[in-house]
Amino acid sequence: MNVNSHRVSEEETYQRIDKVLTKLLPEVSRSQIQSWIKSGHVLVNQAPVKNNYKCEPDAVISWEIPEPEEMEIKAEDIPIEIVYEDKDVLVVNKPRGMVVHPSIGHSSETLVNALLHHCNDLSGINGVIRPGIVHRIDRDTSGLLMVAKNDQAHQALAEQLQAKTVKRSYVALVHGAIPHEYGTIEAPIARDPKDRQSMTVVTGGRDAITHFEVIERINQLFTYVKCVLETGRTHQIRVHMKYIGFPLVGDPKYGQRKSLSMNGQALHAQELGFEHPTTKEWLQFTVEPPEEFNEALKKIREMH
CATH class of the missing domain: 3.10.290.10 (RNA-binding S4 domain)
Incomplete structure (x- = not known):
């Protein structure tokens, strides 16, 4: 040590x-x-x-720094929606409420546990706890995630993320009526010195860029918005939208005290596009938001 x-x-x-x-x-x-x-x-x-x-x-x-204790990660028969799969990559539509990989306090029922039951061949670059995981989305964010089935694919996908060539777009419901049709938020993000469990915009943080586009303004109280990530920092969209004064609906960490109760933020990873690590073909996928997101949208539209 x-x-x-x-x-x-x-x-x-x-x-x-x-x-x-x-x-x-x-x-x-x-x-x-x-x-x-x-x-x-x-x-x-x-x-x-x-x-x-x-x-x-x-x-x-x-x-x-003590050596981390090795966690035994078990394969679990949990149904997951596979959007695409071949010998190199797998694209999954992660349900809201599911943690991506095991950690202290979440040793089972994660996406990794489900993936290990689904297939034996996942890349080992991120070790025992995160096999195949190239990027993550928050537990209560639903939507598309790419998974590497071997180390070569993992390396190629990670390089694309670093080069910012992966297309990742989300839909979100936010409080307030965003006045601009389009915008770019460029504000560095780091761990909040006052609250170690949260991220915040801070001078000297890591570069973070989010582009947004208004889909619909609802009753001048809410906006249905599309967000495109240029970088992928922890909680980036949630932190950036709060920073410009339009926090996500239902967000327990960065949202308003009074919001719709919907078990977490109204955020869905709707589109994912990347170059296939072997064939070099451009792959692009779209999945619609889950029922709970659509229910929240319907409820907001009915408000007067």
């Missing part, structure tokens, strides 16, 4: 150690850091401390 160290700066003096480490390790949650401190993986001047320890001037914090 690699041991890392950091000398406490003047600015960090007398701050809690878990807070200091959260700033140093933006990709790690505060609760994860607290568990490392508790289990002795974090030392100050070579001695263990508690989570509420306040950093003394010039103290040296050292930490080692």
